[in-house]
Amino acid sequence: MYLDKTSIVIVDDHSIVIEGLKSLLDGDPLDVLGHFTSGNEACDFIERERPDLVLLDINLPDVSGIDLCRKIKAMAPETKVLVLSNHNERNIIMQTLQNGANGYMLKNISKQGLLQGISAVMAGEIHFCNEIGGIISKPTKYELGDPPYLTKREKQILRMVADGETTQEIASRLNVSPLTIETHRRNLHHKFQVKNVAELIMVANKHQLL
Amino acid sequence: MYLDKTSIVIVDDHSIVIEGLKSLLDGDPLDVLGHFTSGNEACDFIERERPDLVLLDINLPDVSGIDLCRKIKAMAPETKVLVLSNHNERNIIMQTLQNGANGYMLKNISKQGLLQGISAVMAGEIHFCNEIGGIISKPTKYELGDPPYLTKREKQILRMVADGETTQEIASRLNVSPLTIETHRRNLHHKFQVKNVAELIMVANKHQLL
DNA sequence: ATAACAATACCCGACCAGAGGTATTTTCGA
DNA sequence: TCGAAAATACCTCTGGTCGGGTATTGTTAT
Numbered sequence A, B: 001m002y003l004d005k006t007s008i009v010i011v012d013d014h015s016i017v018i019e020g021l022k023s024l025l026d027g028d029p030l031d032v033l034g035h036f037t038s039g040n041e042a043c044d045f046i047e048r049e050r051p052d053l054v055l056l057d058i059n060l061p062d063v064s065g066i067d068l069c070r071k072i073k074a075m076a077p078e079t080k081v082l083v084l085s086n087h088n089e090r091n092i093i094m095q096t097l098q099n100g101a102n103g104y105m106l107k108n109i110s111k112q113g114l115l116q117g118i119s120a121v122m123a124g125e126i127h128f129c130n131e132i133g134g135i136i137s138k139p140t141k142y143e144l145g146d147p148p149y150l151t152k153r154e155k156q157i158l159r160m161v162a163d164g165e166t167t168q169e170i171a172s173r174l175n176v177s178p179l180t181i182e183t184h185r186r187n188l189h190h191k192f193q194v195k196n197v198a199e200l201i202m203v204a205n206k207h208q209l210l
Numbered sequence C: 001a002t003a004a005c006a007a008t009a010c011c012c013g014a015c016c017a018g019a020g021g022t023a024t025t026t027t028c029g030a
Numbered sequence D: 001t002c003g004a005a006a007a008t009a010c011c012t013c014t015g016g017t018c019g020g021g022t023a024t025t026g027t028t029a030t
Helices: A015-025 A039-049 A065-075 A090-098 A111-122 A130-137 A152-162 A167-174 A178-192 A197-206 B015-025 B039-049 B065-075 B090-098 B111-122 B130-137 B152-162 B167-174 B178-192 B197-206
Strands: A006-011 A030-036 A053-056 A080-085 A103-106 B006-011 B030-036 B053-056 B080-085 B103-106
Touching: A006 A015, A006 A039, A006 A111, A015 A030, A015 A111, A015 B015, A015 B111, A030 A039, A039 A065, A053 A065, A053 A111, A065 A080, A065 A090, A080 A090, A080 A111, A090 A103, A090 A130, A103 A111, A103 A130, A111 B015, A152 A167, A152 A178, A152 A197, A152 B197, A167 A178, A178 A197, A197 B152, A197 B197, B006 B015, B006 B039, B006 B111, B015 B030, B015 B111, B030 B039, B039 B065, B053 B065, B053 B111, B065 B080, B065 B090, B080 B090, B080 B111, B090 B103, B090 B130, B103 B111, B103 B130, B152 B167, B152 B178, B152 B197, B167 B178, B178 B197
Parallel strands: A006 A030, A006 A053, A053 A080, A080 A103, B006 B030, B006 B053, B053 B080, B080 B103
Antiparallel strands: none
């Protein structure tokens, strides 16, 4: 490995995307050390090889890319993490940044955009592609904050509500009092700050909890 | 162009994916004639060049890949269309087939899977990757049929319901009787075959109507 | 022009959800 | 082991939803 080359690891569950990135990147000042379709394999390799940069997808089969980002930063703080994702939701972008990502770009990026992003990140900047910059700077009233923390029981009941089950039906399926389910439902409404089921299901969907 | 080579056109809005496919495919018996990130450009090229095969994404910036598939088949019936998509919803797969696609594969396909698919399609078969085969063969009760036809008013009211507005609120905002809104809501339930709001919002979301 | 569909409106009864409380028992991590 | 959090349960009252009808007026495409 030459000192003047930037060593790169690619993590993406689509081998087509990995091929595309390799063919776009593996050249002059860049060196693709390895590529992985699952988070855990990638984790071991990154800990050993300490690459300069990880190109990371959010949707992985085993662990969330957001968690993997935090792990990488804990193991190898000097390794830069540039997230490449299809998600343009504000809360997902924010979560990656809070977990140490050095940049976030959408996958419909051009070759130039990608190379610019990589050099920006390697120069120590936090870098976004244009669309993402716009999303971060204008938090609209329809954008989401952090998803609320839900207990196991609440998640379970949320799913049953989403399946169209009534309070009574849920209660008898879980062998508890309907009054208990009503309490859980009220707590869900408070946590999501909504006032009825329709809104509840909408925001739970936006938070990808269903 | 040699007679023994299969000429291919790639249509995908992600240049990374295009690069990946090119590097995986452009070799021995295959020849990538061209690649496009928008449907209309691709359309003109395909009409002129009559490739043997089009690798087609469903999500395009200008037209739906489903519509483009029908167009291609109308212009050049001998050209095979192999859809490469991230969607695994039954109704989307079915729509592409009804519009003439010769195969459907998920983008997390391996190189071998991709080459197998291409040769199967070129041999005249209708080909699916394994996951898709499973989805087609077992239509579960959670799978979607065709989305129901909704009138303007119904779409409008559906959106207002999804925003958490009650029947009374909707009625006064639209200056009609609450009883009218109740009728519309009941019609929505019948069209979607659901029995309450929670289910309504869920299936409307699955149909991407919200 | 006429049939089909959309939008409007009404009735009734049964049931469910929502908002506000309070309180007990269980579970689980520090 | 002890305290916090989770899960359970109850109360009241108001309002909303849901299911089954029927019926009148517009619209619109054939």
